[in-house]
Amino acid sequence: MRIATWNVNSIRARSELVVDWLTRNDIDVLAMQETKCDNGEFPSMSFASAGYDVAYVGSGGRNGVAIAGRMMLEDIETSFPGQPRFPDGPGGELEARAISAKCGPIRVWSLYVPNGRGVDDPHYTYKLKWLTALRDISALWRVHDPAAQVCLAGDWNIAPTDADVWDIDYFADKTHVTDAERNALREFIDTGYTDSAAPFIGDKYTFWDYTQLRFPRNEGMRIDYGLCSPALDDRITGAWVDRDARKLTGASDHAPVVFEIGI
Protein backbone atom coordinates (compact mmCIF):
# COMPACT_ATOMS: atom_id res chain seq x y z
CA MET A 1 0.00 0.00 0.00
CA ARG A 2 1.16 3.52 -0.80
CA ILE A 3 0.25 6.70 1.04
CA ALA A 4 1.59 10.04 -0.18
CA THR A 5 1.55 13.66 0.91
CA TRP A 6 1.84 16.57 -1.53
CA ASN A 7 1.43 20.30 -1.30
CA VAL A 8 -0.21 20.69 -4.71
CA ASN A 9 -0.32 24.52 -4.73
CA SER A 10 -3.80 24.81 -6.31
CA ILE A 11 -5.74 21.69 -7.26
CA ARG A 12 -7.67 23.51 -9.98
CA ALA A 13 -4.44 24.56 -11.70
CA ARG A 14 -3.13 20.98 -11.83
CA SER A 15 -5.87 18.43 -11.10
CA GLU A 16 -5.00 16.51 -14.27
CA LEU A 17 -1.32 16.42 -13.36
CA VAL A 18 -2.12 15.18 -9.84
CA VAL A 19 -4.58 12.48 -10.96
CA ASP A 20 -2.13 11.30 -13.65
CA TRP A 21 0.60 11.11 -11.02
CA LEU A 22 -1.64 9.10 -8.66
CA THR A 23 -2.43 6.56 -11.37
CA ARG A 24 1.11 6.30 -12.74
CA ASN A 25 2.57 5.73 -9.28
CA ASP A 26 -0.12 3.39 -7.98
CA ILE A 27 -0.92 5.61 -4.99
CA ASP A 28 -3.72 4.41 -2.68
CA VAL A 29 -4.09 7.52 -0.52
CA LEU A 30 -2.94 11.10 -1.14
CA ALA A 31 -2.98 13.89 1.45
CA MET A 32 -3.04 17.24 -0.39
CA GLN A 33 -2.28 20.72 0.93
CA GLU A 34 -2.78 24.20 -0.49
CA THR A 35 -5.63 23.12 -2.73
CA LYS A 36 -6.60 26.84 -2.92
CA CYS A 37 -10.09 25.70 -3.79
CA ASP A 38 -13.44 26.63 -2.30
CA ASN A 39 -15.87 23.85 -1.39
CA GLY A 40 -18.05 23.27 -4.43
CA GLU A 41 -15.24 23.98 -6.88
CA PHE A 42 -13.17 20.92 -5.99
CA PRO A 43 -12.57 18.79 -9.12
CA SER A 44 -14.11 15.67 -7.54
CA MET A 45 -15.00 14.16 -10.91
CA SER A 46 -11.39 14.07 -12.08
CA PHE A 47 -10.57 11.95 -9.04
CA ALA A 48 -13.72 9.83 -9.27
CA SER A 49 -12.99 9.01 -12.92
CA ALA A 50 -9.64 7.59 -11.81
CA GLY A 51 -11.27 5.63 -8.97
CA TYR A 52 -10.56 7.94 -6.04
CA ASP A 53 -12.95 9.11 -3.36
CA VAL A 54 -12.15 12.60 -2.05
CA ALA A 55 -12.63 14.61 1.12
CA TYR A 56 -11.86 18.30 1.06
CA VAL A 57 -12.22 21.54 2.92
CA GLY A 58 -11.48 24.94 1.43
CA SER A 59 -12.18 28.60 1.97
CA GLY A 60 -11.93 30.87 -1.03
CA GLY A 61 -8.68 30.59 -2.89
CA ARG A 62 -6.46 30.35 0.19
CA ASN A 63 -5.06 27.34 2.07
CA GLY A 64 -7.29 24.29 1.62
CA VAL A 65 -6.58 20.61 2.30
CA ALA A 66 -7.91 17.36 0.87
CA ILE A 67 -7.52 13.59 0.87
CA ALA A 68 -7.99 11.24 -2.08
CA GLY A 69 -8.25 7.49 -1.60
CA ARG A 70 -9.03 4.35 -3.57
CA MET A 71 -11.25 3.22 -0.69
CA MET A 72 -14.33 5.03 0.57
CA LEU A 73 -13.13 7.67 2.99
CA GLU A 74 -14.86 7.40 6.35
CA ASP A 75 -15.26 9.50 9.51
CA ILE A 76 -14.15 12.74 7.83
CA GLU A 77 -13.10 15.63 10.09
CA THR A 78 -12.51 19.09 8.58
CA SER A 79 -10.55 20.53 11.51
CA PHE A 80 -9.07 19.22 14.74
CA PRO A 81 -10.56 19.90 18.19
CA GLY A 82 -9.05 23.08 19.60
CA GLN A 83 -7.66 24.24 16.25
CA PRO A 84 -6.69 27.90 16.69
CA ARG A 85 -8.15 30.67 14.58
CA PHE A 86 -6.38 33.49 12.76
CA PRO A 87 -6.40 36.16 13.92
CA ASP A 88 -6.57 34.71 17.41
CA GLY A 89 -9.98 34.76 19.08
CA PRO A 90 -13.60 34.04 18.23
CA GLY A 91 -13.62 36.69 15.47
CA GLY A 92 -10.81 34.96 13.64
CA GLU A 93 -11.13 32.47 10.82
CA LEU A 94 -10.89 28.71 11.33
CA GLU A 95 -8.62 28.26 8.33
CA ALA A 96 -8.83 25.20 6.07
CA ARG A 97 -5.57 23.63 7.24
CA ALA A 98 -6.55 20.20 8.56
CA ILE A 99 -8.68 17.36 7.25
CA SER A 100 -8.83 13.74 8.25
CA ALA A 101 -10.36 10.49 7.07
CA LYS A 102 -10.23 6.86 8.04
CA CYS A 103 -8.63 5.11 5.06
CA GLY A 104 -9.17 1.43 5.81
CA PRO A 105 -7.45 0.88 9.17
CA ILE A 106 -5.35 4.05 8.91
CA ARG A 107 -6.41 7.45 10.19
CA VAL A 108 -4.86 9.91 7.74
CA TRP A 109 -4.54 13.62 8.48
CA SER A 110 -3.68 16.13 5.77
CA LEU A 111 -2.14 19.13 7.51
CA TYR A 112 -1.07 22.52 6.24
CA VAL A 113 0.85 24.06 9.12
CA PRO A 114 0.82 27.88 9.05
CA ASN A 115 3.91 29.31 7.32
CA GLY A 116 4.73 31.82 10.06
CA ARG A 117 5.87 34.45 7.54
CA GLY A 118 8.46 36.08 9.82
CA VAL A 119 9.66 35.58 13.39
CA ASP A 120 8.17 38.94 14.42
CA ASP A 121 4.88 38.36 12.59
CA PRO A 122 1.62 37.48 14.40
CA HIS A 123 1.46 34.57 11.96
CA TYR A 124 4.53 33.06 13.63
CA THR A 125 2.80 33.12 17.04
CA TYR A 126 -0.22 31.56 15.35
CA LYS A 127 2.00 28.84 13.87
CA LEU A 128 3.41 27.88 17.28
CA LYS A 129 -0.02 27.95 18.91
CA TRP A 130 -1.44 25.82 16.07
CA LEU A 131 1.32 23.25 16.57
CA THR A 132 0.80 23.16 20.34
CA ALA A 133 -2.94 22.61 19.93
CA LEU A 134 -2.33 19.83 17.40
CA ARG A 135 0.26 18.23 19.67
CA ASP A 136 -2.18 18.25 22.58
CA ILE A 137 -4.95 16.50 20.67
CA SER A 138 -2.48 14.12 19.00
CA ALA A 139 -1.19 13.11 22.43
CA LEU A 140 -4.77 12.45 23.51
CA TRP A 141 -5.30 10.16 20.51
CA ARG A 142 -2.17 8.23 21.50
CA VAL A 143 -3.50 7.70 25.04
CA HIS A 144 -7.03 6.97 23.91
CA ASP A 145 -5.99 4.28 21.42
CA PRO A 146 -2.31 3.27 21.67
CA ALA A 147 -2.74 0.68 18.89
CA ALA A 148 -4.22 3.15 16.39
CA GLN A 149 -2.56 3.57 13.00
CA VAL A 150 -2.34 7.34 12.54
CA CYS A 151 -0.43 9.38 9.97
CA LEU A 152 -0.05 13.12 10.53
CA ALA A 153 0.91 13.94 6.96
CA GLY A 154 1.43 17.29 5.39
CA ASP A 155 3.38 20.45 4.81
CA TRP A 156 4.79 21.11 8.27
CA ASN A 157 6.68 24.26 7.26
CA ILE A 158 9.50 23.18 9.61
CA ALA A 159 12.90 21.82 8.57
CA PRO A 160 13.66 19.29 11.34
CA THR A 161 17.46 19.67 11.18
CA ASP A 162 20.08 21.90 9.56
CA ALA A 163 20.64 19.13 6.99
CA ASP A 164 17.07 19.67 5.82
CA VAL A 165 17.81 23.09 4.30
CA TRP A 166 20.23 24.00 1.55
CA ASP A 167 22.04 26.70 3.53
CA ILE A 168 21.39 27.16 7.23
CA ASP A 169 23.10 30.57 7.18
CA TYR A 170 20.49 31.80 4.72
CA PHE A 171 17.81 30.97 7.30
CA ALA A 172 19.58 32.67 10.22
CA ASP A 173 16.79 35.23 10.71
CA LYS A 174 13.95 33.28 9.14
CA THR A 175 11.17 30.91 10.14
CA HIS A 176 11.09 27.13 9.51
CA VAL A 177 14.36 26.49 11.39
CA THR A 178 13.95 28.27 14.75
CA ASP A 179 14.41 26.45 18.05
CA ALA A 180 10.78 27.14 18.95
CA GLU A 181 9.51 25.49 15.76
CA ARG A 182 11.86 22.53 16.06
CA ASN A 183 10.96 22.09 19.73
CA ALA A 184 7.29 22.11 18.76
CA LEU A 185 8.02 19.35 16.27
CA ARG A 186 10.10 17.41 18.79
CA GLU A 187 7.14 17.34 21.16
CA PHE A 188 5.23 15.22 18.63
CA ILE A 189 8.16 12.81 18.62
CA ASP A 190 8.17 12.79 22.44
CA THR A 191 4.46 11.95 22.29
CA GLY A 192 5.31 8.80 20.34
CA TYR A 193 5.07 9.84 16.69
CA THR A 194 7.90 9.10 14.25
CA ASP A 195 9.13 10.97 11.19
CA SER A 196 9.00 7.59 9.47
CA ALA A 197 10.20 8.69 6.03
CA ALA A 198 13.35 10.42 7.29
CA PRO A 199 15.62 7.31 7.45
CA PHE A 200 14.71 6.42 3.87
CA ILE A 201 14.82 9.93 2.44
CA GLY A 202 17.95 11.22 4.16
CA ASP A 203 18.56 14.88 3.43
CA LYS A 204 16.60 14.99 0.18
CA TYR A 205 14.38 18.04 -0.15
CA THR A 206 10.64 18.23 -0.77
CA PHE A 207 10.28 21.94 -1.57
CA TRP A 208 12.15 24.36 -3.82
CA ASP A 209 11.09 27.99 -4.21
CA TYR A 210 9.95 28.89 -7.72
CA THR A 211 12.26 31.91 -7.69
CA GLN A 212 16.02 32.29 -7.88
CA LEU A 213 16.67 29.04 -9.74
CA ARG A 214 16.26 27.15 -6.48
CA PHE A 215 15.26 23.87 -8.10
CA PRO A 216 18.01 23.58 -10.75
CA ARG A 217 20.50 24.51 -8.04
CA ASN A 218 18.88 22.02 -5.65
CA GLU A 219 18.48 24.75 -3.05
CA GLY A 220 15.49 23.31 -1.21
CA MET A 221 14.06 22.24 2.12
CA ARG A 222 12.58 19.09 3.61
CA ILE A 223 9.35 20.39 5.11
CA ASP A 224 6.84 17.78 3.89
CA TYR A 225 6.61 14.57 5.88
CA GLY A 226 4.33 12.30 7.87
CA LEU A 227 4.50 11.61 11.58
CA CYS A 228 3.34 8.06 12.19
CA SER A 229 1.98 6.43 15.34
CA PRO A 230 3.94 3.34 16.50
CA ALA A 231 1.46 0.84 15.03
CA LEU A 232 1.75 2.48 11.61
CA ASP A 233 5.49 3.14 11.87
CA ASP A 234 5.94 -0.62 12.32
CA ARG A 235 4.42 -1.11 8.86
CA ILE A 236 6.57 1.42 6.97
CA THR A 237 8.93 -0.46 4.65
CA GLY A 238 10.19 2.49 2.63
CA ALA A 239 9.69 6.09 1.56
CA TRP A 240 10.78 8.30 -1.31
CA VAL A 241 10.47 11.80 -2.73
CA ASP A 242 9.37 12.01 -6.35
CA ARG A 243 11.75 14.76 -7.42
CA ASP A 244 10.72 14.18 -11.05
CA ALA A 245 7.25 15.55 -10.24
CA ARG A 246 8.89 18.90 -9.47
CA LYS A 247 10.46 18.98 -12.95
CA LEU A 248 7.18 18.81 -14.88
CA THR A 249 5.87 21.81 -16.76
CA GLY A 250 3.35 23.52 -14.51
CA ALA A 251 4.60 21.63 -11.44
CA SER A 252 3.88 22.52 -7.84
CA ASP A 253 6.83 23.98 -5.94
CA HIS A 254 6.63 20.90 -3.66
CA ALA A 255 7.40 17.30 -4.58
CA PRO A 256 5.26 14.41 -3.30
CA VAL A 257 6.54 12.16 -0.51
CA VAL A 258 5.49 8.50 -0.76
CA PHE A 259 5.27 5.95 2.07
CA GLU A 260 5.47 2.25 1.32
CA ILE A 261 3.33 0.33 3.79
CA GLY A 262 3.61 -3.43 4.26
CA ILE A 263 1.34 -5.96 5.92
Next chain:
DNA sequence: ATGGTCGACGCTCGA
Protein backbone atom coordinates in the same frame (compact mmCIF):
# COMPACT_ATOMS: atom_id res chain seq x y z
C1' DA B 1 19.45 43.69 -9.08
C1' DT B 2 17.85 42.44 -1.37
C1' DG B 3 14.98 40.24 -7.18
C1' DG B 4 14.66 36.28 -10.28
C1' DT B 5 8.03 32.81 -9.99
C1' DC B 6 3.86 31.13 -9.24
C1' DG B 7 -1.54 31.15 -8.20
C1' DA B 8 -5.43 33.60 -6.71
C1' DC B 9 -10.93 36.59 -4.34
C1' DG B 10 -4.99 39.54 -9.36
C1' DC B 11 -3.92 46.92 -10.47
C1' DT B 12 -1.34 42.96 -4.70
C1' DC B 13 -0.54 39.42 -1.49
C1' DG B 14 1.08 35.11 0.27
C1' DA B 15 4.15 31.53 -0.47
